[in-house]
Amino acid sequence: MKEEKKEEKKVEKKVEKKYVSRLKMIWIHIGYVLAILAACTTVIMLIVNWSATVAALAYAIKVLMPFILGFLFAYLIIPLVRIFQKLFNPIGKGKGQKAKKGIALVISYLIVIGFITVIVIFVAPQIAQSVRELGKTVQRGYQYIKNNPATFLDWIPGVKTMDVMEKLKNNITDIAMHTSKNVFPYIYSIFTSTFVLIYDIFFGLVISIYLVWEKDALARGMHRLVRAFIPEKYAEKTWSTVLDCNRIFNGFLLGKAIDSLIIGIITFIAMLVFGFPYPVLLSVIVCITNMIPYFGPIIGGVPGVAIYLFIDPMLALWFALLILAVQQFDGWVLGPWILGDQTGIKPLAVILGIIVGGAYFGVLGMFLGVPTVAVLQYLGGRLVKSRFRKKGIQDPLDRVNNEELPQLEEGN
Numbered sequence: 001m002k003e004e005k006k007e008e009k010k011v012e013k014k015v016e017k018k019y020v021s022r023l024k025m026i027w028i029h030i031g032y033v034l035a036i037l038a039a040c041t042t043v044i045m046l047i048v049n050w051s052a053t054v055a056a057l058a059y060a061i062k063v064l065m066p067f068i069l070g071f072l073f074a075y076l077i078i079p080l081v082r083i084f085q086k087l088f089n090p091i092g093k094g095k096g097q098k099a100k101k102g103i104a105l106v107i108s109y110l111i112v113i114g115f116i117t118v119i120v121i122f123v124a125p126q127i128a129q130s131v132r133e134l135g136k137t138v139q140r141g142y143q144y145i146k147n148n149p150a151t152f153l154d155w156i157p158g159v160k161t162m163d164v165m166e167k168l169k170n171n172i173t174d175i176a177m178h179t180s181k182n183v184f185p186y187i188y189s190i191f192t193s194t195f196v197l198i199y200d201i202f203f204g205l206v207i208s209i210y211l212v213w214e215k216d217a218l219a220r221g222m223h224r225l226v227r228a229f230i231p232e233k234y235a236e237k238t239w240s241t242v243l244d245c246n247r248i249f250n251g252f253l254l255g256k257a258i259d260s261l262i263i264g265i266i267t268f269i270a271m272l273v274f275g276f277p278y279p280v281l282l283s284v285i286v287c288i289t290n291m292i293p294y295f296g297p298i299i300g301g302v303p304g305v306a307i308y309l310f311i312d313p314m315l316a317l318w319f320a321l322l323i324l325a326v327q328q329f330d331g332w333v334l335g336p337w338i339l340g341d342q343t344g345i346k347p348l349a350v351i352l353g354i355i356v357g358g359a360y361f362g363v364l365g366m367f368l369g370v371p372t373v374a375v376l377q378y379l380g381g382r383l384v385k386s387r388f389r390k391k392g393i394q395d396p397l398d399r400v401n402n403e404e405l406p407q408l409e410e411g412n
Contacts, residue, residue: 065200070207075250080108126280245375252371259338260290292366293350297327349373
């Protein structure tokens with residue numbers, strides 16, 4: 001009897017376990033369905049209220065801008081910190097790692113702050129002087145047009161001087177009122193934007209110090225999250241993918257910053273050699289805009305061409321040719337040498353990243369659009385390759401490459 005009761009209890013426990021496990025699976029499936037429904041509903045609501053979504057996203061980016069700049073500064077400074085850490089590692093044979101890291105961090109930030117200080121002390125006055133000279137040139141041109149309107153308007157074909165002068169006299173009050181209404185708010189907007197930019201840069205530098213100091217702890221924390229929430233057989237692959245994405249993003253930003261600095265210096269030297277006016281101002285503009293791939297040098301050359309057209313059209317033509325030569329050198333020689341194949345994306349994808357990033361996030365989006373597209377392309381490539389492996393099919397791209405390699409070798 002006792003044995004029969006034990007068997008009955010075992011059977012009951014097995015049935016109970018099966019029932020509980022089935023009940024758990026049902027609840028899990030219900031949870032998945034509810035999560036999918038909630039996600040779909042959220043996406044639909046965001047799309048339906050697209051203008052409000054964009055406004056909320058823009059406000060969030062504005063609030064988080066110090067953190068975004070902090071991450072960018074940390075990305076650019078971490079390689080410098082690593083260089084000094086490697087230099088200090090042989091000292092003490094592995095002892096005092098925190099002290100070495102702290103010294104490396106302090107030296108790196110002193111170099112960056114010193115570089116910024118040199119720009120402020122030596123470059124900023126040159127830019128200010130160029131702007132003042134440019135203002136005087138514009139003022140002289142304005143006075144010439146004001147004193148000789150007939151001569152100026154005779155340059156424009158199809159325009160009758162007397163008609164234009166009559167309209168100006170009749171509408172001078174309206175023109176002055178319209179100009180004042182638009183100019184003063186614009187000046188106020190520039191002032192407030194400059195103050196906000198200084199605020200964001202300052203706190204971005206402060207945040208970057210924390211990120212650089214805690215980079216190892218932050219990496220370990222991210223690794224723990226990946227291991228905790230992703231199945232074990234996929235966790236290491238996921239973490240490897242995250243590291244690869246970080247390498248692509250970091251490599252592009254750092255390489256492009258170095259490339260842009262060199263291009264700015266080359267432009268400055270070339271402008272000095274050929275005697276172009278305002279070399280500091282225009283070379284700084286070219287240096288900054290060169291961070292935008294493909295279109296950066298062209299965008300940076302437009303202000304110079306516009307300024308020189310006002311002074312001497314031949315200067316504008318020669319400056320445009322100089323920018324074209326610098327762009328070709330950057331695209332064919334300097335860029336590939338520094339960046340290598342950091343992004344590996346086609347020009348069409350670069351254009352897409354610049355247009356979409358600039359449309360939604362302004363200048364910062366134009367800077368970050370290309371590495372973002374590169375990361376998305378890398379993730380898409382990994383996904384496609386994994387699908388081919390699951391199907392047991394060789395990737396057609398690999399097959400094409402493998403077929404082409406022997407032909408190239410035979411041709412050589």
